[in-house]
Amino acid sequence: MKKAIKSSSWFLVAFISCPCHLVLLLPLIAGTALGSYFTEYKNVIFIGMGLLFVFALFKGWRKLDPVTKDETKKDIKTHDCCSMERFKS
Numbered sequence: 001m002k003k004a005i006k007s008s009s010w011f012l013v014a015f016i017s018c019p020c021h022l023v024l025l026l027p028l029i030a031g032t033a034l035g036s037y038f039t040e041y042k043n044v045i046f047i048g049m050g051l052l053f054v055f056a057l058f059k060g061w062r063k064l065d066p067v068t069k070d071e072t073k074k075d076i077k078t079h080d081c082c083s084m085e086r087f088k089s
Contacts, residue, residue: 006063007063011056011057013052014053014056019046019050022049
């Protein structure tokens with residue numbers, strides 16, 4: 001249940017930070033200091049929101065599908081220099 005909440009929150013961040021939704025978000029914050037900053041530096045905001053959008057989608061899918069996470073952990077072998085298994089043989 002906790003993973004579903006975390007993944008849905010990442011998808012909500014992705015929905016809000018989607019660059020195509022920024023056009024709809026700008027009129028809502030018009031007249032504020034944040035709105036004037038967004039209109040002044042629109043290109044930088046579009047790039048930053050695009051990167052945040054891609055990152056949030058990636059994190060949301062990783063939280064939603066733990067199978068891919070487990071498969072990557074199985075391939076990686078960790079070296080434990082203090083393991084007693086090494087000294088038993």
